[in-house]
Amino acid sequence: MLKTNEDQTSQAAVLTGGAGVIGTAFAYGLAQAGIRTAILDLDKSKAQDLAKEIADETGTEIIGVQCDVLSIDSIQDADAEIAEQLGPISSLVNCAGGNSPSATTNAEKLSADLSNLEDSFFGIDVSGFRQSLDLNLLGTVLPCSILGKRLVGQKSGSIVNISSMNAFRPLTRIPAYSAAKSAVSNFTQWLAVHLAPTTVRVNAIAPGFFLTEQLKYLAFDENGELTPRYQRVLANTPMARFGEPEELVGTLLYLLSEGSRFVTGTIIPVDGGFSAYSGV
Numbered sequence: 001m002l003k004t005n006e007d008q009t010s011q012a013a014v015l016t017g018g019a020g021v022i023g024t025a026f027a028y029g030l031a032q033a034g035i036r037t038a039i040l041d042l043d044k045s046k047a048q049d050l051a052k053e054i055a056d057e058t059g060t061e062i063i064g065v066q067c068d069v070l071s072i073d074s075i076q077d078a079d080a081e082i083a084e085q086l087g088p089i090s091s092l093v094n095c096a097g098g099n100s101p102s103a104t105t106n107a108e109k110l111s112a113d114l115s116n117l118e119d120s121f122f123g124i125d126v127s128g129f130r131q132s133l134d135l136n137l138l139g140t141v142l143p144c145s146i147l148g149k150r151l152v153g154q155k156s157g158s159i160v161n162i163s164s165m166n167a168f169r170p171l172t173r174i175p176a177y178s179a180a181k182s183a184v185s186n187f188t189q190w191l192a193v194h195l196a197p198t199t200v201r202v203n204a205i206a207p208g209f210f211l212t213e214q215l216k217y218l219a220f221d222e223n224g225e226l227t228p229r230y231q232r233v234l235a236n237t238p239m240a241r242f243g244e245p246e247e248l249v250g251t252l253l254y255l256l257s258e259g260s261r262f263v264t265g266t267i268i269p270v271d272g273g274f275s276a277y278s279g280v
Contacts (some may be wrong), residue, residue, distance in 0.1 A: 011256070017096030032060075052064075065082060096139045133176055158256050165206060
């Protein structure tokens with residue numbers, strides 16, 4: 001019979017991008033569930049400061065580790081440090097990601113008279129496009145290939161990637177981010193099938209619009225009023241509000257638990273109904 005009161009205190013998780021806004025919410029949620037966690041972040045001091053703060057508050061063992069998710073050497077060094085300090089791991093959560101301003105168009109659509117070419121897709125810097133693809137896609141693939149190897153060796157565990165609403169419905173102005181997150185969803189399903197014989201499960205969460213610092217900057221003008229773009233976002237979100245990062249934690253804990261032991265290859269929207277609403 002499936003356990004309903006699972007004790008997760010014997011688990012250990014690796015969390016990339018762990019010092020970001022969503023990563024911080026995940027780190028707290030994991031610790032509050034008693035899951036020992038390695039917070040990986042490009043900024044070592046932020047990772048270590050956050051780890052100490054959470055450990056002091058929850059009493060759960062949390063460590064902060066420097067890691068560049070686009071560097072194989074850096075991930076391998078982090079893996080060795082995690083093995084030494086935490087021992088075997090039970091899960092990998094790939095939270096590192098983000099959009100690049102240089103991969104964003106100023107215009108939502110190309111005008112019929114072609115007067116705004118530089119503000120459109122045709123004005124995007126290729127290096128910015130590549131940066132966004134690398135961070136979101138390779139920043140997921142490389143940790144899976146190195147840290148996921150330990151899970152495969154144990155023939156148990158769960159990998160959770162972070163996709164996006166952009167993978168379901170590409171948003172205007174951010175073509176690189178949309179393409180990258182679509183690739184993350186596809187890769188999640190591919191890897192789930194590939195690893196199924198080892199019982200390692202691979203799933204993804206697709207957040208809708210959450211009040212991260214970046215979104216606050218984009219969604220509100222200097223008077224604290226919603227911009228027209230984000231007025232449209234809320235008009236197309238049935239719950240008519242932005243999500244709070246903590247509201248992603250329940251889905252994460254479910255995907256790491258025995259309660260989802262027959263769930264693999266899924267992309268779960270947590271979006272207030274955005275992906276379900278046609279606009280009419």
